[in-house]
Amino acid sequence: MARSLGQMFKGFLRLGSGLTTRTPCPPGPGSTHRASLLCTTAALQSFLFPKPRDLSLPNSSWGPDMMRLYEHYNSLCEVETEGEKQPGPWRRLPSYNRILKYATGGVYLSKIIQSKARLFTRNIKQQGAAFEYVVFVNKEEQKCVCVFQAGHLLEGPPGHVHGGAIATMIDSVAGTHATYLSGLVLTANLNINYRSPISLGSTVVLESFLDKKEDRKTFISCKVTSADGSKLHTEATALFLSITVSNIIGM
Numbered sequence: 001m002a003r004s005l006g007q008m009f010k011g012f013l014r015l016g017s018g019l020t021t022r023t024p025c026p027p028g029p030g031s032t033h034r035a036s037l038l039c040t041t042a043a044l045q046s047f048l049f050p051k052p053r054d055l056s057l058p059n060s061s062w063g064p065d066m067m068r069l070y071e072h073y074n075s076l077c078e079v080e081t082e083g084e085k086q087p088g089p090w091r092r093l094p095s096y097n098r099i100l101k102y103a104t105g106g107v108y109l110s111k112i113i114q115s116k117a118r119l120f121t122r123n124i125k126q127q128g129a130a131f132e133y134v135v136f137v138n139k140e141e142q143k144c145v146c147v148f149q150a151g152h153l154l155e156g157p158p159g160h161v162h163g164g165a166i167a168t169m170i171d172s173v174a175g176t177h178a179t180y181l182s183g184l185v186l187t188a189n190l191n192i193n194y195r196s197p198i199s200l201g202s203t204v205v206l207e208s209f210l211d212k213k214e215d216r217k218t219f220i221s222c223k224v225t226s227a228d229g230s231k232l233h234t235e236a237t238a239l240f241l242s243i244t245v246s247n248i249i250g251m
């Protein structure tokens, strides 16, 4: 690991020297050597660590149900009291196509683990083709809500969403919820009852509830309903076990 870190550091220096000569940095009036050095460093940083795209924000593929529900929960993330904006009961969780890459200090760790690794639910670039979703969490109610629009690449039975894709979303939402409540966890058990099929292209709502916590165990239940809440599509229960970082790296 130390050797790989050393190699990465050398690569970083090589890239840095290349950028110093190539990055345009307009010298303003009274610019100093220090200012231009700062400018180069900033350019270098944004080149090496580009701002990740938050994939939980709306894009042009989102349909009216997806937008309506997003706007509803998003409006509950901030409340106005006496003319001042305060955090509301809900919080939107940003989402990226890699977990470790954007975690603080996780850049090197992620490269060491696997540079080509991408989060399963976020690895199809074409907007609207697969998993379009946003997760909100309510700390007080210990509840999570996910608004999910299922794209055409998730087909199982003709015109309907694949059961594995539904399971993926349940595992992701319940897993995100368990992580939010208990830190690093792995799914130990997931039980799913499929009650009614989900049409491809439709928007559904996943609600995740904390059932109980016992030592390392976090028990979550989850249901999937239609956008207006009138139809139950899927129900699930899950057990997550708390683990340590070494559990993952030593896997």
Ligand SMILES: CCCCCCCC(=O)SCCNC(=O)CCNC(=O)[C@H](O)C(C)(C)COP(=O)(O)OP(=O)(O)OC[C@H]1O[C@@H](n2cnc3c(N)ncnc32)[C@H](O)[C@@H]1OP(=O)(O)O
Residues within 6 Å of the ligand: 171, 172, 173, 175, 176, 185, 186, 187, 188, 189, 217, 239, 241, 243
């Ligand atoms: C943003 C993205 C979020 C994504 C979330 C997605 C989450 C995932 O998909 S994780 C990937 C799928 N899961 C896995 O690969 C996990 C594979 N399994 C494992 O690594 C291990 O079995 C693991 C870590 C779950 C448990 O192992 P370990 O830490 O040794 O626990 P172990 O000692 O066997 O059991 C601890 C307790 O849990 C119970 N337990 C363990 N597994 C189960 C199970 N499947 N069902 C019921 N109880 C269980 C045991 O009975 C024991 O109970 P008690 O303490 O009362 O005796």
